[in-house]
Amino acid sequence: MDQFNKRHETIISAGIDIGTSTTKLIISRFSLMNVAGTTHVPRIEIVDKEILYKSPVFRTPLLDASTIDTQGVERIVRSQYEEAGVTPSQIETGAVIITGETATKRNASEMIHHLSHEAGDFLVATAGPDLEGIIAAKGSGAYDYSAKSGKVIANIDIGGGTANMAVYKDKKLLGTCTMHIGGRLIEFQNGRVSSISPPVERLLAEQGWRLRVGDSADSPAVQQVTNFMADSLARIVSHDVASEDQVLLLGHTPSWQDHVDAIVFSGGVSECMYQHELGQVQVAEYDDIGVRLAEALKRNNRLQSFDWLEPVETVRATVLGAGTQTTEISGATIQVAPHELPLKNIPIYQHDFMFDLRKGLDLFDSAISEAIALYDSTREGQNFALYISNLPYMGFRDIQTLSQAIIRLMEKRPDPAQPIILIIQSDHAKVIGQTLVAMNVQQSVICVDQINVETGDYIDIGKALDSGVVPVVVKTLTFHTS
């Protein structure tokens, strides 16, 4: 029977991580296969991920303190593509992620969109501290550990600028938190302090410690800062936030409620703990507090009370996550207008039917108005994707009723000619898409299913693959606590 299922399809994925200190790239190949039985409707899944190329770790090129050297980054990417033997047109999926302090640079957004356009057919631009933590947790192996062990696992990715935490249990995200803890927050030159980042300046002022540019790198204040960072991190992981920790928090307080069993460190600072990259080519030399911060974390008693698990990747966790863990595959029975793809950065609006078609339809009008108000308040024609969840059991006549409502409501959009983008939670995309077409809908229809999203997420939908599915990247830019 196996021979019917053996038809593999492969796609090439790229991950590019532009961090505070370092930039790296990864090229991998996904194998897609129909995993459903021969008598079932096909179900296409990614069955294998093979890393084709890992770039060395580069210094992130900057023009000055607040500007990224876009051309420099592009040069790195092009040279590495060449090294890996791929061209941008071969890259069918993947993500560019801009992380840590780099995301706050003046030209960050412009740079990342430019790069996602230049470096691949369907390369998704991503940013945001919560997303960084999530992607790093997937790359470090913490996400997988959480399923194997059933424990609550916190992944702590500490790079040059920020520490991004994501807490998982059984592959379910429980919460995230981001802190100003990183190797590059104090830099040295010739044994002297050469720069102190603003959050650390604030911390010094609050605590009354004295450290200035030009001071000796061995000043006791440096030690005080790294120790404080380790203590503060331990408090955050334990969900025991003290008032003095506020200065290091970036954004919200920890959003998980559970007791953390085990911790995994990833990111550049964890490399100082585990030395995975030892003996590999040109690991950039850093003259900053990274090594001392790693020491302080290892010495910290409170952190020692957790189980420590070694990451599968240290400094490359985020790039590995971006390159291999961001792509999802849609259901196999879908309806897409090929000429409209790929679609990028489409905001999601969720309408929950609560298993009752009548009630759901009654609230449908106000839901669409709300979606328009939310994403296109100035009525400039920003399209959105409608996520239809919790549909009841649907007969054909129910599908027709629903489709009619969709057509009617989509006309209300400021620019009704835009494609209708639907994401259906249950396996109904093909029939709803077909029904819309049968009703002579004027717009193009993109109707996919079996993707989990919610209001506030953004989605990128790639071109249809040979097996009829589309690759999808969901970007959770904001974290919702339930």
Added chain:
Amino acid sequence: MNEQLIEQITKMVVEKLQETKGLSETRKSDETMPVNLFAEAPVGRAVTVENPEADPAGAVTFHRTAEQKQPSAAPSQMTAAEACKKHDTKKQSDGKETELAELRKKTPARVGVGRAGSRPKTKTWLQFRLDHAAAVDAVYGEVPDELLSRLDLFQVHSRVADKEEYIRRPDLGRRLSDESKQTVMEKCKKGPTVQIVASNGLSAKAIEENLEDVYLSLEQSLRNLNIDMGTTFYVDKGRVALMDEIGEMLQPDVVVMLIGERPGLVSAESLSAYLCYQPRIGTIEADRMVISNIHKGGIPPVEAGAYLGTVIQKVLKYEASGVSLVNKEG
């Protein structure tokens, strides 16, 4: 005996059992019993083992029929450490219970339902009997005429006289009766691209529940794809290979046979769609293909109908079905 009466009695017994157990399960869940194909949670604590009294006072003596490892030590000998351990096991068994609940979510099979001694619990056993009865009913049930007239399908018959013969003589289910042949030749369009045939097969329930949604969705899908459709009809007590004779008679390019599947204990209302490119008498089984498991808990019927359209499109493109299609597709 009257079938409804049996169902009523079974329901009553199940209700009584639950009431006496004093569990917080509402009667509502009892009312939904007949369609509740498998219990979502076992009643009571699922993994407890009810041990017979170690020292029965009566005249009856219990013998161990299976070898057991070290029966538990007398309670008086329990040390503090053991008490602690016992506390742990309680924690562990809670953990196990959530783990079991996880497993149960993943399969409709009857896993983690517990046991009483060496046999299933009464609730489990009754549920099993109920599901089995539903399966039997599905085989012996009839498709309501109202459904056929709503979909504007006419009815013909295979050569089978009754259900008993249908089960004993598959060969007769693969041929139309002489009278039916005549009706088909009179009423049906000749040489259509796609001929759809429905039959109760081994589950009338499957047709009753799913035919309308699959059929309307498939019809729409074919219309969207501009594929020409013949005159659909319904065959009472047909078999899959009946499509060969129909292919011979009407000369369609593709026959789609929507037929009730042999019922199982998970679902008694599962429908299959068999497809074949130019089936004729003597067509080999390898040239047929099937989309199975079409029902509420499997592939939604509306989605299956929509998907069938694209499968038919592929069959027409490659002018082959089944293994031949796989070979041609490369």
